[in-house]
Amino acid sequence: MHTLTQLRTGQLSGITRLKLSCGLTDFPQEIFDLADSLEILDLSGNQLDTLPDDLHRLTRLRILFCSDNRFTELPECLGRCSALTMIGFKANRIERVAGTALPPLLRWLILTDNRISRLPDELGHRPHLQKLMLAGNRLRQLPGSLAQCQRLELLRIAANQLDELPSWLLRMPSLSWLAYAGNPLEAQAEAAALHGATPVDWSQLSLQALLGEGASGVIHQALWQPPGQVARNVAVKLYKGQMTSDGSPLHEMHACITAGHHPNLIGVLGQIDGHPEQQAGLVMTLVGPDYYNLAGLPSLTSCTRDVYDDELRLHAGVALRIARGIASAAAHLHRQGITHGDLYGHNILCNDQGDCLLGDFGAASFHATTDNVQTRALQRIEVRAFGILLGELLARIEPALSAEELATLQDLQARCCQPEVLERPGFDEIEGLLRERDEGANSLARGNRG
Template sequence: MHDFETLKSGGYRGAGLAQLKLACPLGAFPERILELGETLEQLDLSGTGLWSLPAGLGAALPNLKIALFSDCRFKVFPRALAACPNLETVAFGNNGMEEIPEDSLPPRLGRLILTGNRISSLPASMAQCQNLALLRLSDNRLPALPAWLFALPSLAFLSFAGNPCAAPPPTKPPPMLATIPWTALTLSDDTSDTTAPGLWQQSADYAEDVAIQLFRGAATSDRAPRDELAARLAAGAHESLVGVLGRIDGHPDEHNDDDDDDDDETRRFHGGLVLQPVPAEYVALGRPPRDNSRGGAPLELAVEVEVEAACVLSMLTGIAGAAAHLHARGIAHGDLSAHNVLASTADAHALVGGFGAATVYGRGAYAMAVERIEVLAFAHLVGDMLGLVAERGGEGGGVLAGLGDLHARCAAPAVDARPAFDEVVEELEGMMGWRGMMRIPDVPAPN
């Protein structure tokens, strides 16, 4: 965080700042920022209430790569950003934005966050954004997604929950899902919308270790909490998904989301889930993105040990199986990347979590294209995990060659040329020697 008074007095001029973050209310764009153009690469003015940018922004800040303006008051996407030659990441979450003019997007745009606005259409000029890897459109007013969106060759991380074009969220929990009274739960840390350990007292004599996730607050850069809850409930069970044991009933903060007496979205309670606890030996494969707006860029892996190719193959098979399971239910994970994968190298097993960018899209017109967009995200994950493999010869070399070929197919620039996740799973199982072993043979029907 930087000091506004120091900025106004010219104290940062010549300081070689690569990043600048202000949090104070701003009535206008501080002109002193334009004096930092030789070195400034990241500008974060989120939460300042800013509503316009100077026309000369691009010329003054030619090295700007990341521009974050979430929780401001931009009603129209500013054309000034189109003149920023190196701008890759742009965030305008929760602005009340209504319009994106044609030719207002920067030429090298790779990540665009527009969650929580009032946008009803996307400009046709966005089809020229060939580097766009991440697009967050959740909680807007889009009646449909344009066909050209599904032809963008780099798009791997897409979310559009909470729009008319997405499937409506289920009104009732799955019939087999347990309803767990809040009074039967003990939470070790009363977090706002994260997952914390706890106990489920199932009887006077038995309590089970669980994880408890509460969904509170307004939309984040990825989603509205109610959309994440809906996706998690619709996901069902799979051996490579963190399991849901039940939905919480009777939490003290429960109320109707349409209750006019509480208009503070930062405190609104949307529901809670009881999850299976993840064993301690499972660790995240990657570290969370530092600017919370990453997509398609190489990820900093958290796992530092080298692993066998067979272990990586086993984990990727489970991850692809979980993705196939989700898409069979019309759900896109939206952020299928290493920081949302918990892995145990000892068990050669991985769990997919992190449903914050998930979209329940149904099985309508978008189904095939949405799935193949996420197949590209899986290709990035394959590339990340191949970097963990130690051996390069023998059986491990054969696995690496096979995964390399699969990576190339999943990363095909033509979206419709990529395989579906069922095909990916079949190929991975074949590499593991499972082909035919996991399937019941066809039985001729009786005459």
């Protein structure tokens, strides 16, 4: 975090990244003194409602964040910023988005939690668009021109007013991560799928160490003491109830409950009842300390791709066990009428033996459990996300697989990622193929560890 004093006294000369959050009501003109170097500008958490018309003077500016301000429209000056690729205006009051506000190289657009009811056709004329986050608005339809965005991989349209998913959306060749919960189109499927979890009285829980915090909630280790039973260690997730980039945290909770039990999902033990502030929450199985996140979140540079530790290497048996476990979990979810929506390495917990758990249902959505074209398309969109994950695992296997084994798995990966959505295999088929490879590779792994 920087200060206005630093900016105004020239202490920040030559910096590439500037972050100011100090109650600004006007754009500091001194920022233009950084035009020769500034690439990332973060003005989130202020009280701004306009940007200067000559913002394009920041010729190196690639990334702009203006979340949690007071904008009522997306500033049209953005469209004249020739190097700008990423724009974030989450949690403003935006009602209007003009086509002229969209820069030509736009790759990543965040307009979560605003008041937008219509998007311009020009959005579909941005060929580099890869990530589009629109949850928590008032959209009744998407511009048909979006069908032209052949590189679009991640789309968040949860908590809007959409009555249907357009047919062209289900045919988009690169789409891999889709979240649409909380729209009228999903309500019937969600109501049919949702069932309650065992109520757990808040008085039976004793919160202990903080395990983690995300956009949707906070997770604590806790002691659960049911009446007449031995106390047990559990994890408790308390939901914030605020709109996230994926959608509503309460939809996440519903999806966790409806998912049911599977060895590759974190088990839900109950739903919190009687919280003194009426906060929603779940009691879940406590994951062992030997589990770690397979990957890190995508970066500003990687956009839709996870960031892996450069030194991560996996034995074939471990990698294939992870792949098979996630495919099995995804197949289970699809049978329950749920798409995960965020099938990524950073949402996978695993240990050195390849035991793995798929977590974070923040982008999960419900669909019909009957087999029809739309259901198959929604499921095959998620298959592409798995194909990307499989490729990331294959790239980190060491020692290398035999040429024949590698070719077989690369063929599966290519089939998962092919542009014809309905030609991709389903997760039942994927799991079966991986089971055959996994059993052989795990035999080698056990021999190697011995």
